[in-house]
Amino acid sequence: MTDVVITLAVCGFAFWMGYSINQGGTCAVVTAHEILHHRSPRKFIGLLAASGTAALVATVLVWSDFGGAMHAGTIPATRTLLLGAVVFGCGALVNDACLLGSLSRLGDGELRLLLVPVGLAAGFTAARLALGEIAATGVSLLSEAGPAALAGLAAWSVVLVLSLMFVARNGAGAHDRGQPPLRGHKPWPLPLTMVVLGLTGGALFVTAPAWTYPDLLRDALPLAMAMARPDVMTVVAVAATVCGAVTSSLRRGAWKPQRITVRAAVTTLAGGGLMGLGVATIPGGNDGLVLAAVPALSPGGIAAYLTMMATILSGLWLIRLRTGRGRVEAERQVG
Helix, strand or coil: HHHHHHHHHHHHHHHHHHHHHHHHHHHHHHHHHHHHHHHHCCCHHHHHHHHHHHHHHHHHHHHCCHHCCCCEECCCHHHHHHHHHHHHHHHHCCCHCCHHHHHHHHHHCHHHHHHHHHHHHHHHHHHHHHCCCCCEEEEECCCCCCCCHHHHHHHHHHHHHHHHHHHHHCCCCCCCCCCCCCCCCCCCHHHHHHHHHHHHHHHHHHCCCCCHHHHHHHCCCCCCCCCCCHHHHHHHHHHHHHHHHEEEEHHHHCCCCCCHHHHHHHHHHHHHHHHHHHHHHHHCCHHHHHHHHCCCHHHHHHHHHHHHHHHHHHHHHHHHHHHHHHHCCCCCCCC
């Protein structure tokens, strides 16, 4: 299979991943807010369906050797990793959006989120100077066909079916971000959004593991620890993801550029810096956890994702205690 074909496939996967992220308002902060303030785990369960879909499609591509596809490596649940997950969760709270949410809201025109990469760069630099390169050390049990892998796939299939049934039966509430706009196309239903997210994200992370914009930024930093310079495929994938998010927003009639205030710039840079520290320590952001590490059944990836969510939930709970229930019950316009 030629490099051109692989690059075109990655471009297509990236575009539709960006499109689905914007359609569903996929964000760890929104998910935690929904759980805490509306007592609904709908989006959390939806992301579980995305992980299940990613696990199935990734395994098919790996076993068929599509473009040299490989599952994400596994990592143990160390104290350093869990601390990194806490730091990432704090960064998402400060920024009011995780990496997926930042992409979704940038597609809607929230221009302050253009500063997230600057904060990420600072976080990467600090983490690398202090910790060096942290890499996955194990191999996913789904990497090779066998009894254990088949059992893992069967378990993921059950999780996927049950998750989609739950999300479909518990329809969208008034608190969902994806309300039909005054103009434009109606957003996708959440089950469809999560399946497309899982299909495209799962395919991306096994065919082009270092495709995300944090990866692009990290590899471009002038540090001796940088593993490689950004290649054409990574640049194309990042551009296609942003184009997908913007296209979705335009079709929904949600595109509305917002000016950058000083306060917003400061919080975005601070949040980006903390998330950069977390991404370097985990390693990977919440997109990599949901669509690569968790589907690959990485113990550290699963622990990091749960720790990140617990951190965000705890932070939102403390905010509610401090500001009062009335204020935080107002709908948050987050992606």
